[in-house]
Amino acid sequence: MEQLRSLIKKLLQFRFVRFCITGGLNTLVDFIVFFLLTGSLKWPVIPSQVISYSAGILNSYCINRRWTFQTRNRFFGREMLWFIGVNLCVLGVSVLSMWVLTTQMGFGTILSKLCTTALTMVLGFVLNRLLVFRSRA
Known part of the structure; x- marks a missing residue:
């Protein structure tokens, strides 16, 4: 058990690992809001995507600035x-x-959301690392 704790502690020293964990939380926020809007409230896909993504990026900024990139700005x-x-x-x-x-292309909503999420996670990391949090990254 101590070896597992040590491994986790070492992994968390890597900014990319912290970004991935934060990204997972952001994705969870995004998906929950998206599926509440499209499923429960029967909203159209595009407005639901805008609102759910916005909720995810607010979460992302708060966690990334403090934990992932440890900015003091x-x-x-x-x-x-x-x-x-x-x-x-x-x-x-x-x-x-x-x-x-x-x-x-006629893809289903869930497959489209998964593909879009993979694309935006990679793009988001690269742009945030190079443009937003570059002083500490």
């Missing part, structure tokens, strides 16, 4: 503006991806 500042800009771009990619996969 002000909460409301240039870093947040860059984060919002980057994530609006990624949101655009996610909406386009959902639209292409569901309406143009």
